[in-house]
Amino acid sequence: MRINPYLHISGERIYNPLTDRALTAADGDFARVRGLLAGETSADDALVTDGWAVRNGEDLSQRHLLKIVSLETLTTCNQKCYFCPVSIAPREDEEMPVALFERIVEELLPFRATLEGIFLQSYNEPTIDRRFVDLVRTLFAADLPVAVLSNGSGLTSAKVDALLEAGRLRYLCINLSTLDRERYKADRGADHLDAVLRNVENMRDKPLADDMRIVVLGEMDDRHRADFAAISERFAGSRFTVMMHHATDRAGWLELGLARQEPIRKLGGCDLMGSRPIQHLHITPTGKCVLCCQDYDENYVVGDVATHSIAEVLEGPEMAKMRRWVYGVDEAPDDFICRTCVWALQRD
Secondary structure (H helix, E strand, O other): OEEOOOOEEOOOEEEEOOOOEEEEOOOHHHHHHHHHHOOOOOOOHHHHHOOOEEOOOOOOOOOOOOOEEEEOOEOOOOOOOOOOHHHOOOOOOOEOOHHHHHHHHHHHHHHOOOOOEEEOOOOOOHHHOOOHHHHHHHHHHOOOOEEEEEOOOOOOHHHHHHHHHHOOEEEEEEEOOOOOHHHHHHHHOOOOHHHHHHHHHHHOOOOOEEEEEEEEEEOOOHHHHHHHHHHHHHOOOOOOEEEEEEOEOOOOOOOOOEOOOOOOOOEEEEOOOOOHHHHEEEEOOOOEEEOOOOOOOOOOEEEEOOOOOHHHHHOOHHHHHHHHHHOOOOOOOOOOHHHHOOOEEEOO
């Protein structure tokens, strides 16, 4: 028996993304798992049953616990934000056929118990899809948790009223980086601030989602802090929680924000909103499934739901290989995307 190679291990917490369970120093098994990791103790059947250890020769790479689906229905975005690859290399317009969308929704039903969000977003602006409200209605009808990340420009009062009539989102996040119109135009390549503020003000007191947030992205400098303070003041008392986030370099794609200074030599997992290869599925408008949202160039295709089922993709050989690479079970190529990602974990 040996330690489970898919654990996320830190000094104060041990997390198993396959079971969604965590241990801290207050838990009896914490010291036993730490001892097993250090080679000071041996595993037993109880640790195997609970997922902290595995039997020699056991391969967990085909296992998963699906919590988040990124279901991109079109590639189009109406902005070119400096903190997004779209600003440098916009993609060709692609639109997911409704029949494919409906089949994906049907195939997600068996995963309903573990799903926390179906995000209608990746590098697109989901609310400008002319079918947006109807697509959300389809997810509501399937009793699936709908999540929307948006720049706010397309969330008009008519769409908001239609969504309120149809159901309630699990999560809504508006990306709003400044209240200064000229800087907004410069940062995003579009003069949308007046429309965005009008739309967000219209939503501020409406129960559109269980969790409503405004994220202020920036470089964690004085200007960023001032923008965060101004936006926080404007939407104080609303249903929105305003949060300040550091822009990232998208695993080396951009030259800005939070970045890894040196490539990781020994990969040890992924900690981007959970584990991307174990708990997430990223589907493009054509049905291709890619490893992660950081993979803008779609270099790591793990399956295709246009030709295979979601279960076949999640349990398929490409996804299994990615899990082994991400967690260091097998040695990944030197140029593997996770080696330069700020969300990647590393082994000692």
